[in-house]
Amino acid sequence: xxxxxxxxxxxxxxxHTEPVTGKxxxxxxxxxxxxxVALLDSTQAGKTAQELLNxxxxxxxxxxxxxxxxxxxxxxxxxxxxxxxxAPWRSIILAAIRRxxxxxxxxxxxxxxxxEFVSAAAEKGVQLIDVRKNNxxxxxxxxxxxxxxxxxxxxxxxxxxxKMLVSLELSNAMKARGIQSKFIATGQTGILxxxxxxxxxxxxxxxxxxxxEKMILAHQHNDVLxxxxxxSISHPRYSAxxxxxxxxxxxxxxxxxxxxxxxxxxxxEGFPLKPLDQLLRVYETMANxxxxxxxxxxxxxxxxxxxxxxxxxxxxxxxxxxxxxxxVIRHGPDELLxxxxxxxxxx
Amino acid sequence: xxxxxxxxxxxxxxxHTEPVTGKxxxxxxxxxxxxxVALLDSTQAGKTAQELLNxxxxxxxxxxxxxxxxxxxxxxxxxxxxxxxxAPWRSIILAAIRRxxxxxxxxxxxxxxxxEFVSAAAEKGVQLIDVRKNNxxxxxxxxxxxxxxxxxxxxxxxxxxxKMLVSLELSNAMKARGIQSKFIATGQTGILxxxxxxxxxxxxxxxxxxxxEKMILAHQHNDVLxxxxxxSISHPRYSAxxxxxxxxxxxxxxxxxxxxxxxxxxxxEGFPLKPLDQLLRVYETMANxxxxxxxxxxxxxxxxxxxxxxxxxxxxxxxxxxxxxxxVIRHGPDELLxxxxxxxxxx
Numbered sequence: 001x002x003x004x005x006x007x008x009x010x011x012x013x014x015x016h017t018e019p020v021t022g023k024x025x026x027x028x029x030x031x032x033x034x035x036x037v038a039l040l041d042s043t044q045a046g047k048t049a050q051e052l053l054n055x056x057x058x059x060x061x062x063x064x065x066x067x068x069x070x071x072x073x074x075x076x077x078x079x080x081x082x083x084x085x086x087a088p089w090r091s092i093i094l095a096a097i098r099r100x101x102x103x104x105x106x107x108x109x110x111x112x113x114x115x116e117f118v119s120a121a122a123e124k125g126v127q128l129i130d131v132r133k134n135n136x137x138x139x140x141x142x143x144x145x146x147x148x149x150x151x152x153x154x155x156x157x158x159x160x161x162x163k164m165l166v167s168l169e170l171s172n173a174m175k176a177r178g179i180q181s182k183f184i185a186t187g188q189t190g191i192l193x194x195x196x197x198x199x200x201x202x203x204x205x206x207x208x209x210x211x212x213e214k215m216i217l218a219h220q221h222n223d224v225l226x227x228x229x230x231x232s233i234s235h236p237r238y239s240a241x242x243x244x245x246x247x248x249x250x251x252x253x254x255x256x257x258x259x260x261x262x263x264x265x266x267x268x269e270g271f272p273l274k275p276l277d278q279l280l281r282v283y284e285t286m287a288n289x290x291x292x293x294x295x296x297x298x299x300x301x302x303x304x305x306x307x308x309x310x311x312x313x314x315x316x317x318x319x320x321x322x323x324x325x326x327x328v329i330r331h332g333p334d335e336l337l338x339x340x341x342x343x344x345x346x347x
Numbered sequence: 348x349x350x351x352x353x354x355x356x357x358x359x360x361x362x363h364t365e366p367v368t369g370k371x372x373x374x375x376x377x378x379x380x381x382x383x384v385a386l387l388d389s390t391q392a393g394k395t396a397q398e399l400l401n402x403x404x405x406x407x408x409x410x411x412x413x414x415x416x417x418x419x420x421x422x423x424x425x426x427x428x429x430x431x432x433x434a435p436w437r438s439i440i441l442a443a444i445r446r447x448x449x450x451x452x453x454x455x456x457x458x459x460x461x462x463e464f465v466s467a468a469a470e471k472g473v474q475l476i477d478v479r480k481n482n483x484x485x486x487x488x489x490x491x492x493x494x495x496x497x498x499x500x501x502x503x504x505x506x507x508x509x510k511m512l513v514s515l516e517l518s519n520a521m522k523a524r525g526i527q528s529k530f531i532a533t534g535q536t537g538i539l540x541x542x543x544x545x546x547x548x549x550x551x552x553x554x555x556x557x558x559x560e561k562m563i564l565a566h567q568h569n570d571v572l573x574x575x576x577x578x579s580i581s582h583p584r585y586s587a588x589x590x591x592x593x594x595x596x597x598x599x600x601x602x603x604x605x606x607x608x609x610x611x612x613x614x615x616e617g618f619p620l621k622p623l624d625q626l627l628r629v630y631e632t633m634a635n636x637x638x639x640x641x642x643x644x645x646x647x648x649x650x651x652x653x654x655x656x657x658x659x660x661x662x663x664x665x666x667x668x669x670x671x672x673x674x675v676i677r678h679g680p681d682e683l684l685x686x687x688x689x690x691x692x693x694x
Contacts, residue, residue, distance in 0.1 A: 082485070138429070142617075203552055204551060206584070209583070209587060237488075239594045240587045244588075247586045282633075286580075
C-alpha cells in the first residue's frame with residue numbers, strides 16, 4: 001500500500017468536475033493539494049482545477065491515466081446520492097489496478113466487494129481502500145463525556161452546503177489562535193482530508209450514535225471539537241444520519257450552514273427546503289433532548305452569488321436570526337469564532 | 348430448512364424468561380403459540396409460559412434441549428441492547444445444530460458470521476437464519492406515495508413499551524371490522540410474528556428511510572397500514588432509527604406508546620424519560636417536516652400496575668393530552684380505533 005506521505009493522486013471526476021457532485025475531489029484539492037497530480041475527466045481535459053473548482057491552481061485535468069504517469073493512486077472523486085460506482089468508471093478503475101495503482105473510494109458500493117476488482121488487485125498486489133467500510137457495533141452510553149471540552153457541531157439546511165469545510169476552517173482558525181482544536185470527520189471526504197474519522201452514514205443504524213460518541217471520547221482532551229455535520233434534520237433521505245450524529249456528539253454549540261439561493265433539496269427538485277428559522281428551532285429542540293445546546297451562528301455558502309448579493313443576504317439573515325453570519329471562505333471565519341471563544345472563556 | 352408451517356420451536360430464554368428482555372419469546376408465544384413446543388431456561392424449568400410471561404398457557408419451560416425432543420428449530424428469544432449473543436448460549440446453539448435443528452436469531456451478531464456455527468451447520472445440513480441480516484441499499488424518494496392509504500405509526504416514550512404489540516392488535520382489530528389492513532414489521536420480533544418486514548435498526552443509516560419506504564410502497568393497496576415504531580425520538584442510543592423510520596413511513600396518524608410507571612430509559616438508569624406532552628410535540632414537529640401528521644391517541648402499557656391505578660392513570664392522561672387512551676390488552680383497542688375509522692371515513 002502507498003503510504004499517506006507517498007501518495008500521488010489522480011482523482012477521477014469523469015463528467016463531474018464541479019464543486020458539488022465533485023465535492024470529494026474539490027476538498028482534497030483544497031486541503032491536500034500536495035498529494036494531487038491531476039484530475040481525470042476526458043470531457044474537460046486541458047483545463048485546470050482552478051478553472052473548474054475555483055481551487056487547486058494549475059493542477060491539470062487530464063483525459064486518461066496515461067497523461068499522469070507519475071500518479072500512484074486513483075481516488076474516486078465524487079459522492080453521488082446512493083453511493084454507487086458509475087458503470088462507465090469500471091474500466092478506468094480496472095485500468096488503474098492493472099497499472100499497479102492503489103484505488104481509494106468513499107462510495108457505499110465497496111471496491112473490495114467486487115469480485116473483478118478484487119481479483120485484478122490481488123494479481124497486481126495493489127490495495128483497494130474503501131473509506132466507508134466499517135464494522136461499528138457499539139451503542140452510545142453518554143458516560144464520561146467531559147464538560148470542559150466544547151463540542152461545536154455544524155448542522156445544515158441540506159446536504160452539500162459546506163458543513164465539512166466550515167468545521168475544518170473553524171478548527172484550523174482556532175489552532176492558529178493557539179487553542180487545542182480537532183476536526184472530527186464524519187464523512188468520506190472529511191476522512192480523506194483529515195486522515196481519521198468515521199463514515200457515519202454507512203454505520204448500521206443502531207450503532208450510529210455510538211460510533212460518534214467513540215470519536216468524542218477519543219478526542220475530548222482538546223479544548224474544542226468541531227464535529228462535521230451530515231445531511232439535514234429535514235432531509236427526505238438522510239434525517240436518520242443527521243439526528244444520530246447530533247445525539248451522538250452532544251454539541252453545546254451548533255452552527256447552521258446553508259447555501260445562498262438554494263431553494264430545493266439537492267437532487268430532489270420536488271422538495272422545497274425548510275426556512276432557516278424553522279430549522280434553527282428544530283435543531284435546538286432536538287439537541288436539547290440530549291444536552292443544553294444552542295445555535296450560535298450561521299455559515300453561509302455564497303459561492304454562486306455576487307459580493308453585493310452576499311452582503312445583502314448576510315445582513316438579512318443577521319437581522320432575522322439575531323446571530324453572527326459569515327461565509328468562512330469569502331469573509332474568513334472570525335465572526336463565527338467570537339461566540340466560540342466566549343464559550344471557551346466561560347469554561 | 349424447516350418451512351414456516353412445519354416449525355416446532357424451542358425458544359431459548361435462559362435467565363431471561365420475562366416479558367421485557369424476553370420480548371421476542373413473549374410475542375412469538377402470544378401470536379404464534381401453535382409453533383411453540385417449549386421455552387428453554389434451566390433457571391425456571393418446570394414452570395409454564397403463563398406463569399412467567401402472562402401468556403402461552405401450558406407451554407412448558409424446560410431445562411435442556413433433551414426435554415423437548417419434538418422441537419426442530421431453536422429460536423433465540425431475547426433482544427438485548429447491542430444485540431450480542433450471550434457467551435453461555437454458544438454451547439446450547441452448538442448442541443441444537445448437532446441435533447439437526449435449524450437456528451433462528453434476531454440479534455445483531457449474526458450466526459452466519461460465526462465460523463464455528465457455520466461449520467457445524469454445514470456438517471449437519473441445517474440452516475442458520477439471521478432475521479436482522481439485510482442488504483438494503485436504496486434511498487427514499489417520496490414518490491408514488493398514495494394518499495388513499497392511511498399510515499398509522501406507533502411512536503414511543505422508550506424502547507420496549509409495546510409499540511409492536513399495539514400495531515399488531517390494532518391491525519388485527521381493523522381486519523375484524525372488515526377493513527383491509529396490514530401490520531408493517533420493522534423489528535426482529537415483528538418479522539418473526541408476521542412472516543415479513545425489515546429489521547430497520549440493522550440497516551445502514553443512509554438507507555434506513557428507503558428501506559421503510561419500500562415496505563410502504565409494497566403494501567399501500569391496503570386501506571390502512573400499522574407501522575411498528577422503534578426506540579424513541581429522545582433515546583440516547585437509538586433516536587436515529589426512530590427518526591429514519593418516521594420520515595420513511597410518512598404517517599398521517601401516530602399513536603404514542605408508553606409504559607405506566609416507567610421513569611427512566613430502559614437499561615439506562617441515569618436517563619429520566621421525557622414527559623409525554625413534550626414527546627407528543629416533538630413527534631408532531633418531526634413528522635410534520637415530512638407530511639401533515641398528528642398524534643391521535645395514546646397506548647398505555649399497564650402491565651405492572653393494578654386495575655385501579657390503570658383507570659386513574661388513563662383518566663389523567665386523557666385529561667392532560669385531550670386524546671383517547673387505552674391499554675389494548677387490558678381494555679381492548681376500540682378507543683384507539685375510533686379516530687382511525689374517522690380518518691378512513693374522510694378519505
